[in-house]
Amino acid sequence: MTDDIPVKVFVRSRPFSDKEKLENAQECLQFFVESNQISCNGKTFTFDGVLDPTTPQDTVYDVTASSLLEQFFKGFNCTVLAYGQTGSGKTYTMGTEETTVSMQSDKRGIIPRLVDALFRQISESGAEIKFQVFVSMLEIYDEKVHDLLSPSREPLQVREQGGAVFVQGLSKCRVQNLAQTMSQLEKGGLLRSKGETAMNAQSSRSHAIFTISLEKVENGDEENGFTAKLHLVDLAGSERLKKTQAEGARKMEGIRINEGLLALGNVISALSEQGGNRHIPYRDSKITRLLQVFLNFPTNYAFFSKDSLGGNSYTLMIACVSPADSNAEETLSTLRYADRAKKIKNKPVVNIDPGQQKIRELKEKDGDPSMAKVLHGDTDDEVLDETVCLKFVDQQAFLNKELEDVMRQIKDKEDILTKAVENQKNVDELMKKHKYVYLISHFLLLCYLLRLAEERRRKLQDMEKQLAQFRKQMNEMKKLERQRQQSEETQKRMQAEIVELKKAKVRMVKQQKEEAEKYRHWKIKHDRELHQLKQKERKRDIEAAREKRVHDQQMLVYKQKLEDASKVNKRLQAQMERAAVFSREKPESEKSLSNAKQFIEAELALVGSSYEAELMCQSLKDQRRQLGRKKARLQRQRESIQSPDEPLPKRRSTEQGPALSPEDEETLNKIDEELKNIDQQQILCSDELNKLQRGCGSIDVDSRSETRWKDLYTVAAARIYLKVLFEQAANERRTIIDQEKEMKGLQRKNKELESYIRDLKKRHEDQVREMHEKNRKLAMEYDKEKSEAEMHFLNLMARMNTCSMVDEDVLREFKRLCENFEHASRIRNQVKTTKVKNPIKEVEPDSEEEESIMDSSYHPHERASHHHHEKKKKRLTLVYAQSSIDQEVYD
Template structure:
C-alpha cells in the first residue's frame, strides 16, 4: 500500500443551526447561541465555546452547506474512496431538511433542495466528464425501524429477510437488500422518491412530520478503464438521515410513538457509546461495541473504518432546548476525535493479476538469462494440476466419513439436493411447455400455409405458361416490327405492335415479380418445417432429460429412505445403551451414598479440628485488629476531608437539579405569558378590523373603544416587561446550570480519590448518607401517612359535628316556629274573645248575646314512650299540649306547657249567639287572670272588620317572616350536610 492509503484522517463535523420557528417565537423563546464571524466557532451562554470544521448560522443556504462541506467528499468518491454524510441532532432540528429526505422532482430548481438531490446532480455531471472510463451506478435505500431493517425499494407486500454479514475483504454487507442499477439522474431520483414515500413518519408535540426511523441511502460507484477492463475501482457513498433524539416530556408521545422514541434513543445511545470508545484517547485499543445496535453495525466502516466521514450536527437555537443543544454539541465534539483509515478501493483480483504479470515478466527475464535451466510454464502448470487433483481426492476422502457420521448434515444435503433437482425439473417443465406451445403454433401456421402453397404452385405454373406465351408473342412482334421497318406502308400497324410490345413487357415484369414472391414464401415454409423438426428433436431431448431427472430424484429418495431406516435402527440401539447407562447410574448412586456416610463421619472429625483452628485464628485476628486501629488513627483526617468534599458535591448536584426544576417552571411561565400576549394582540387586531355593516359611532362609543385599546396596550407592555424579566432569569439559570454541568468538572470529579483507603472511606460516607436519607424518607413517609390518617379522622369528625349541628339547628328552628304559632294562636284567642264575648249596652234591647262555646278536649290524652315530638302523639295530633292525666313520661315529654296554652289549644270558636256552658268552662279549671269574661258592647261592623283585618295582617306578616327565616336556614352553611333524621 502507498502512504496515501495508510494515512489517518479525523471525522469532519459541520454544525448547522436552524432559525427560530413560529411556535418558539410565539412562546417567547430567545436565541442561546452566539456565532463568531469568520471563525468555525459557536458560543453557548456567556463563555462556553465549541469549535468545529464548519459552522453554519441560521442564515446559511443549502447550496453553501453543500459546496463547503459535502462537495470535497465527492471528489474522493471518484478517486475510489468511500464516503459518508451523517445528519445527527434533536428531533425537529432540521436533519431531514438538510439531507433532502422529503425531496420530490417538483422541487428540482428550488433553493431549499437538500444534500442528497445535489449529490445526485453532481455525480452525473462528473460522469459526463469521464470519457476514459466506464461508470456503473447502483442505489439502495433502507431504514432501521424498531431495530428492524426494512428495504424501502422493495415494492412487494412480502417483506424480504435482510441480514448483516461481515466480509474480511469487502467489509459490512447487507444480504437480501435490493440494489437497483441506474443510468441517469431521473432514475436515481425516482428511487429516492420511492424510498421517501415508504419511510415511517409520525407526528409529535415537537414536530408535525417527525422521522421515526434511521434511513441510509447508499450510492455504489464502479469505475472501469476502457483500455484495461481488469482495472476496477469500487466506492460507496452513504447518506444517513438519523432519527432525532427526543424526550417524552416534550414530545408527549404515547403508545406506538413512545415505543418508537425508546427504540430511537436506544440506537443513538449505542452510537454515542461507539463514538466515546473511538474518540476517547484513554480508551484507545479497548473494545468498541459495534454489535450493540444494527445502526452502529451498519456504520462500522464510517466510524473508525474505511471512509471519509462528515457529520452534520443540527441544533435548535431556542433557549428552551438548551440542554439538548449542549448534548448535541458535546456529541459532535467527541465525533471529531475519531480517526478513520480510508483506503483506495481497488479490486484485489485486478491488483493481484497486475502483480503476477509483473512477476511473470521478471521471471521471463531471469529465465532468459539462465538458458539451459529453463522450465516451461506448461510443465509447471501440469505438475501443479496433478498436485491439485491429488489434494482434492484426499479432501473428498476425508470429508465423506464426517458427512456420513453427521445425520443433520446428510439430511440437509439431501434436502438441498432434492430442492435443487425439483427446481431444475420445474424450469425444465416450463421450457418444455414453452417449446411445445411454440411447435404447436408453428404446426398450425404450416397447416394454414399448405393450401396456400398448393395454390401458389398452381399459380406459378400458370404464370410460367403465361410468361412463355407472352415471350413468344414478344418475339413475333419484334420480327414483325423489323419487317415493318422495311415496308413504309405498314407504319400504323407497326405503331400498334410497338404499344402491344410495351404492354407485354410490363406484364412479363409483373409476373416475374409475383413469381419471386411466391418462391420466397416457399422457402419460408421450408425453413419453418426445418425449425419444427429441430424443436421436436429438442422436445424429445428435454423429455428424456426430465425422465432421467425424475429417475434420479426417485433414486435419491430411495437412498434417503434406506439411510433414514438405518439411522432409526441406530437410534433404537442408542436408546438400549441409554437404559443400560441409567442402570449403571443407579448402581453408582448407591455406592455414592455409602461413600457419603463415610465422608460425613470424617467431616464431623474435621469440624472438631476446624474449631480448634478457628480458635487459633481468632487470636490472630485480634492482633490484626489492633494493627488496623493504629492505621485508622492516621486515616481520620482523610475521612473528614473526603466527607466534606462529598457533601459539597452532593449539595452542588442537588442545587443543580433544583435550578433545572425552577428553569422548567420559568419556561412554562414565559410560554403562558407569550400566549396571553398573543391573545391580547388578537383582541387588538379584532378591534381594529372594520365592522361588516357601516354605521356611525357615537362619541361615547369612540371614547370607550379608545380606553379599551389603551388598557390592552398597557397590559401587553406589562406582560412584555414581565416576559423579558423571565427571559433574563432563564438565561441566568441556564448559565448556572452550564457552569455546574461542566464536562471537565464531571470528568475530574473523582480525580481527588487516588487511594483505596480514600475510596473505601468515600463509599462508607455515601452508604451512611444513603441510609440516613432512606431512614429520614421512611420517617417522613410514616409521618405523612399518620397526618393523612389524622386529617381523615378530623374530616370525619367535622362532618359528623356538622350533621349534628344541622339537625339541632333544624330542631331549634322548628321549635321556634311552633312556639310562635302558639303565641299567635293565643293572641288571636284573646282578641277574638274580647271582641265576641263583650256585650255592648247599645245592643242590649235586642236580647241577643253571642254564645261562646269552648269545646272541651280535656278527655284526649296520650301514652307515648318517647318525647311526644311527632303526630304519633295523640295530644300533638289534636293540637293540644300534654297534661297531668297523660300516661307519657313527663320528664322526657316536650309537649308540656302552662295552662294558658292549654286553654288556647283546646278552644275554638263558633258563630255568635252560641254561649259556652258554665260546666264546660268549669271543667277547664281556673283561667288565668288576664282571661276574664266581661260584658262589653258589641262593636259595629266597621270596627269589627277593621280589627279583623289588623289581626289577619299582623298574623300573615309574622308567618311570612318566619317562612323567610326557614328558607334562609335551608340555604345556610350547614345545608350541604345530610341532616340526621330521628327514627321512631
C-alpha cells in the same frame, strides 16, 4: 494509499419553529461563522464549518458535500452523516424526502444536488470512459433491516462470511439520470417508517441509508477501473419521552432509536480515544455494524467492509441543532457528540476490483528481471516456470468462473424483473375488470332504486288526487257552515250591541284603572332597570378590584420566583467554587475524616444545587409560557375592543368619526400597562433562565462522577468515606420518616374537613327541600284564589248583562275582585323569585392562573397538601354564603 484524515464535522442550526415562537423561546446559540465557532450557554466549540439559520440550501451543499464528488470519481468511498435531535432539520438538510417534482427546487437538499452534479460530470467525461451507477436504500426500524426499494417488507439479515459482512437479499437498481435516481429515492421515502410526536408532526422513526455505487471502466484499459460507494445516512433524531409525550408503540420506537444512537455514541467515543489497544463496540447495534461497512460486489448479496467510522472512507458529519433555549440541553449534547466525532481518523484507499488487482500484480512480476530469467529458462529450475504458469491459469479460470456466476445471476434477476413486469400488467388488467364489474353492479343498483322511486311517485300522485277531492268536499261543508254561522251572528249582533252599551261605563272605569296600573308597572320596571345597572356597576368594580388583586399577587409571586432563581444561581456558584477548592486540595492523613465529611458535603451540595437549578429552570420556562399565554389573551382582548365591528352602543361618535367609550379607553390603558409589566417580567425571566442554564451547562455531572473518586487509593480512606456516606444516608432516612409522619397527620385533617363539608351539604339540601315545599303550598293557594276570582268575575259579568243599570254595589264588588286578583299576582311573583335554581353549587377556584399563583409560593413537597386544604376552605366558605343567600330570599 493516503494518510490518516480526520472526519469533517459541520454544524447547522435551523430557524425558530412556530411552536417555539408561540412559547416566546429565546436563542441560546451564538454563531461565529468566520472563525467556524459556535457557543451554547457559555460553552464554545470549533468545527470545520458553522452554518447559521440564514444559510440557504445551495450554500450548505457547496460548503459541505460538494468537495466529496472529486474524491468519489477517484475511486474513494465517501459518507455523509446527518445527526441531531428530533425536529432539528436532518431530513430537510439531506433531502431524503425529495421527489421528482421538487428535485429542481431551490430548497432541495444535499442528495438531489449531489446526484445532479454526479450525472453532469459523467456526461462530461467522454466516450473513452464508461460509468455505471447503481442505487440501494435501506432502513433500520426497531433494530430490523428493511429494503426500501423492494415491495417485500420482510426483514433482511446482516451476515458475516470469510471476514466480510453483508446484508443478504438487499436489492440494487441501475439508474442513468437524475430523474430515475430521484424516482427510486421517492419510492424508498414513501416506504420509510414515519410517525407523529408532540415535537414533530412528520418524525422519522428509522435510520435511512441511501447508497450510490459508481463503477468505472476505461475502454482498452480495464486495469484502471474501480467501484466506489457514496453512503448518505439520515439518522433518526434523538428523543426525550417527556417532550415527545409518546405512549405505547411510539414510546418503544423512541427507546429503540435512543439505544441505537447511544451505541453509535459509544463507537464514536472509542474511535476518538488515542491508543492502539481499543475495543470498538460495532456489534452493539445494527446501525453501528452498517456504518463500519460498505457495498462491494454487484450480486444479490451486499458485502461490506469497514469504512464509514474509523476505516476506508472520506466521512463528513452534519450536526443539526435547534436555537431555542427550551432545547438547550439537547443542543449542548449534540455539540459534544459532534466534537468527539472530529477526533476520528480514517484511511481511505481506491477500491479496485480484486481480479484486476491480481492481473496487475502478475504483470508487474512479468516485468521483473528476476522473474524474466525464470520465465525464459535462464535458471536450472524449469519446474518453477511451469508452476507459475499453472497458478496463473488456475486463477484466470477461477475469475472467469466467478464472472460467469455473476452474469448468470444478472440474467436470473432480469428474468425475475420481466416476470414482475408481466405480473404487474396482469394485476392492472384484473383491476380494470374489477372496476368494470363494480360500475355495472352499481349501475344496476341505481336502476332498481330509480324504478322503486317511480312506483312510489305514482302512488303519491294517486293519494294527492284523493286528497284534493276530500279538500273540495271539506270546502263545500265549510261554506254551508259559514252561511249558518252568519245567520246566527246576525241574531247575536243585536244582542251584542245592547251588551256593549251596558259595558261602556264599565270599560271607562276599567281603562282609568289600567292607565294607573300601567304607570305603576312602568315605574317598577324603570326602578328595576336602574337597580340592575347599579348592580352591574358594582359587579364591574368588584371584578376590577379582584383582577387587580390577582395581578398584584401574580407580580409578587413572579418577583419571588426571580429572587429565588437568583438565590439558586448564587448558591450554585458558591457550591461550584467550594467543590473546586476541595478538588484542588489533597486530604492530609491527620485530617482525613473531617476532610472527607467536608468533601462529601460539598459534592452533595453541588449535586443538590444543580438539581435545584434544573427545577428552577423548568419553573422559569413554565412561568414564561404562562406570561406568553396571558399576553396573547390580553392582546386578543385589546383587538376585540378596538375592532370596528363593535356594536354602536359601545362607541361614541365625534366629529372625526366613531371613537371608543371612556370605559373602553380606561380598559385599554389598563391592558397596555399590564402588557408592559408582562414584557418586563419576560425579559427578567429570560435573563435569569440564561444565567441558570449557563451555570448548569458549566457542570458536567457525568465527567465529575467519573473523576470524583480518582484520588481514592487506600482501603482506609475508602472506609472513612463509606462511614461519612452512611451517616448522611441515616440522617436522610430520619428526615423522610418525620415527613411521612407529618403527611399522615395532614391526611387525617383532610378527611375531617371532607366529613364536615358533607354534613354541610346535607343540611343545605334539607333547607332547600323545605323551601320547595313552602313554595309548592304558596302556588296551590295562588291557584285556588285565582280560580275563585275567575268564577266570581264570570258571575258578576252575568249579573251586569241581565241588569239595565250598573248599581254601586256591583261596582264595589268589581273593585274588590280586581284587588284580590292583584294580590294573587303578587303572591305568584313572590313564589317565582324564591325558586332555587341550583340547590347545591360546587365552587371551584376562579381560574387556573389563581390556582398556579397560590401553589407557586410553597415548596413542591408541601404544595399538594396546601392546595387541597385551600380548596376545601374556599368551598366551605362559598357553601356558607350560598346557604345565607337562599335563607334571605326565602324570608
